[in-house]
Amino acid sequence: MSNVQLENEISQKRKVFKTDSYPMSIGEFSNMYINNEVLINPDFQRNFRWSDLQKSKLIESILLGIPVPPIFVYQNDKGIWEVVDGLQRLSTILQFMGVHKSEPPLELVETNYLPSLKGIVWGNNEESDDNNPLIFSNKQKLDFKRSKINLSIILNDSDKDAKFDIFERLNTGGSFANPQEVRNSVMVMMNKPIFERFLSLSTNSNFINCLNINERLINENYNMELALRFIGINNFSFDSKVHVSDYLDHISKKLCEYGDSEFEDIEEKFIKIFTLLNNVSGENSFRRFKEDKYTGGFQESTFEFVTIGVFNNIEDLTESNLLEKIRSVFTNDTFNRYTGSGSNIKTRVPKFLTEAPTHFKVN
Incomplete structure (x- = not known):
């Protein structure tokens, strides 16, 4: 690749992300929120709620003038800001000030630098009393509202996927535990109804029982990754040239472009397959x-x-003929050649897509 080609690519892609940045007072931002000029969707990060200590440490940082990471917002076509990153920080500030629309007012706890924060609340205007040690004084409220937060604004004329790409880059390897949780948040941003239907599939009792994985893995959303992997491999082209995580990112976004009828087809087949598997082999479905x-x-x-094979033969498979086909997987030459030590999804899945439908075919 020449430097000229690289420069051209940089120049083109810079046009995708159009941003602006400036500091804003907390008071001004809270007024925008109250006036519905800022949207905060708690579903973006619903699995990552801060503790009261974490919240109190943020308030402590603001009071002490310690820099707080910037907030990223996306300006939609109505001029309204949608929070892309920084939800916990903003929610904490608004909750402490008593203006959050879905959270109760926050009572602070003791912190290392400011132990006297313990029990402190914002209080309403009628409660503003400089003689009440557990309510912010008028001066403290004014100082807090005049404190600045840094905003990075993704402008409306950016590429339509810009806010999702930025969200992924900010959170992958950061505050989120794993890539699937980032995908979940992106799906909520793109198409919440489809995400909720996908969530329902990934927690389907037949599916969960077949997986037979422990609670820790479920808490880490491994069942959701497996559901997405099943949907992707069986309903979309499998790209062996990209990392599996990037492939699943792509599939999650493709699903969000689906309409109700398209997703219903995926939904019905998913439920039919895992109901059959659970009835036939239950928690042993994917054990050796x-x-x-x-x-x-x-x-x-x-x-x-197994799922590739069953997916391609679901109309012919029954409880009476499926069990033996599952058990005989472990004598299949292609399966054994591409599993075990050193097995790689990028090399085995293309082979499985050819062999598994034949293995599960009903003669």
Whole structure:
């Protein structure tokens, strides 16, 4: 790649992200929120609620003049700001000031530098009393509202995916535990109704029972990643040239472009497949079968091979003929060649997409 080509790419992509930045007082921002000029969607980060100590430390930072990371907002076509990153910070500030529309007023707890914050509340105008030690004084309120927060604004004429791309880059490897939780938040931003239907599939009792994974993995949304992997591999082209995480990012965005009828087709087949699997083999559906017994725990490679095969033959498979086909997976040459030590999803899935439909075919 030449430097000229690189420069051209930089120049073109810079046009995708049009931003503006400036500091704003907390008082001014809270007024915008009260007047519905700023949208804060708690579903973006609903799994990452701060503790009272974390919230109190943020208030402490503002009071002491310690810099707070910038807030990212997206200006929609009506001129209204949608919070892309910084929801917890903004929610904490608004909750402390008693103006948050869905959270009760915040009572602070003791912090390292300001132990006297313990029990402090903002109070309303009638309660503003300089003699009440548990209510912010008028001076403290004014100082707090005059404190500045830095805003980075993604302007409306940016590329339509800009706010999602920025959200992913800010949160991947940061405050979020894993990439699936970032995808969940992006899906909420793009199409909340579709996300809720996807969430329902990923927590379907038949699906969860077949996976047979522990509570820790469910808390980390591993079941959602597996549901997305199943939907992607079986309903979209599998791209072996990209990292699986990037592939799943792409699938989550494609799903959000679906209408109700399109998603219904995915939904109905998903439920039908995992209901059948649960009835036939239950929690053993994706465990290794060897020497007439099941061993070990859930295996991703088994999950992929079995679900690809069942997906492509669901109209012919029944409770009477499926169990033996699942058990015989472990004697399939292609399955054994591309699983085990050193197995890689990018190399095995293309092979599985060819072999698994044949293995599960009903003669």
